Amino acid sequence: DIQMTQSPSSLSASVGDRVTITCRASQGISAYLNWYQQKPGKAPKLLIHGTISVQSGVPSRFSGSGSGTDFILTISSLQPEDFATYYCQQTYNTPFTFGPGTKVDIK
């Protein structure tokens, strides 16, 4: 199975901050990488697909980059509604696997 890791596991930030979250795959996954946002008590929500494509309806402050084994989710200017947990997911091989998550909370 492809193992996904994320760093940091949590971070504290202020509204307006630029936030970056890193995801690493245990082997190359080309661009088969998605990012999801999950708020407490809610289902995950697709943010970024295919490494760089922003899902319809998702604000443009969210962006993704990377390829191979290293990927980044960037929030250019953190908003109050962005405080949540973020997960990466590889869909290069089954079983599709998720990272352990990065919790973003208020500083």
Added chain:
Amino acid sequence: EVQLVQSGAEVKKPGESLRISCEGSGYSFSNYWITWVRQTPGKGLEWMGRINPRDSYANYSPSFEGHVTFSVDKSVSTAYLQWSSLKASDTAQYYCARVRVNGNYLDFDYWGQGTLVTVSS
């Protein structure tokens, strides 16, 4: 509007059977695979497998194969996740999601609200 609506929370005893459901609406149900994802505090999000509503072909993650069964009823646009003998370790939140294929890429673009399954004696 695309929606996936899951059945309500369940409390069961070890050894009991259970089937939970996921009803799709607002799109052509047969045209998109349905996937199931388990979430626990200890292991996070785990992909369980997927099923093609068109022909009921399913593939399972090795971690879940043999312990759960996926099925669909196209006539009511509903997918099911079933256990024949629950274990305490099946206690988790379960999500269904729609699988979107976009060129060579695949993602889970719409999710159900989740079904909490609690297994306790």
